[in-house]
Amino acid sequence: MALVSIIIPAYNANKYIAQALESIAAQTYKEWELIVVEDGSKDTAEDIVSVFKKQVNNPVFYFKHETNKGLPVARNTGILNANGEFLAFLDADDYWDSTHLESIMPLFKSEEIGLVHSGSILFDGKTKEIIGKRAPDKKHLELFPKSLFGGGYIIQPSSAVVRKRVFALMGYFDENKNLKACEDLDLWIRIAEGNYKIIYSGKETCYYRKYDEAMSADSPNLVKSAGMVYLKHVGWNKIPWLYRHAVTSKTLSNAGRMCFRKDPKFAARLFFISWKAFPFNILNILYAAISAAFGLFKK
Secondary structure, three states: OOOEEEEEEEOOOOOOHHHHHHHHHOOOOOOEEEEEEEEOOOOOOHHHHHHHHHHOOOOEEEEEEOOOOOHHHHHHHHHHOOOOOEEEEOOOOOEEOOOHHHHHHHHOOOOOEEEEEEEEEEEEOOOOOEEEEEOOOHHHHHHOOOOOOOOOOOOOHHHEEEEOHHHHHHOOOOOOHHHOOOHHHHHHHHHHHOOOEEEEEEEEEEEEEEOOOOHHHOHHHHHHHHHHHHHHOOOOOOOOHHHHHHHHHHHHHHHHHHHOOOOHHHHHHHHHHHHHHOOOOOHHHHHHHHHHHHHHHOO
8 A cells, every 4th residue: 555644734723633633543544654743833732643643553743833834834844744655634623534545545546646535524613513515516527627717626625635746746835825725726726737637536535624713714815815826827728718817807806895895905906906817807997996096095
């Protein structure tokens, strides 16, 4: 069996990480190592990880950033220290079904397959109630890669296993703050741009925690970041020109509307970038002017 390096970025994760670790220990696929990267937390998961290390026979490594550097940097630290041929990502507040790795690893049947992912089960972080599922349907699969570019094909980082050599060729997680909260989407698109295949396992073996304090609850930032990712890849010629430019423009325009009341100057910038991405929609240049005007009077 191929060695899988499991990478957990940890930031103030003491409340949840034990469940993530338990799900790793329960994996029916046994050839793994664990890398935990503490990212400048106020609390520390080091003691929890140390106890876990004594309970398993697999290699367990712990790294620490003295200051908070952000999720993509923490993941990249894990990647740079990984020994495995494949890298599996697991956020500290998520966990896996015991068959997660076993259901994914046999699908890496050829070198051209760069990423395999499962579907995700979403649950409420407070009540533990199942609130939904996130997995590509038949339409998403048929329209891929168009569906990955603004079309609703969502891959949760905790559901993904990536061939390590992909990072050497396509780069690591982008640490640009403009992409914050969507740096995973940027990486998935780069993998697809590199002509690597992305495969869905057909099973929902990842459990994704939803709670109010989560980064993903910051809707304006999430939409803005998605728009910035699309803008970065607006030249992807496998996607129809009209579609990729229209999606990029619409996403940035939506972010501008969401940001308008709080920060009209920033909204003006988003509307202007939206217009540049798709000049046919002249309303965006009007919105940019109105937002800029409001920004002059906002204290």
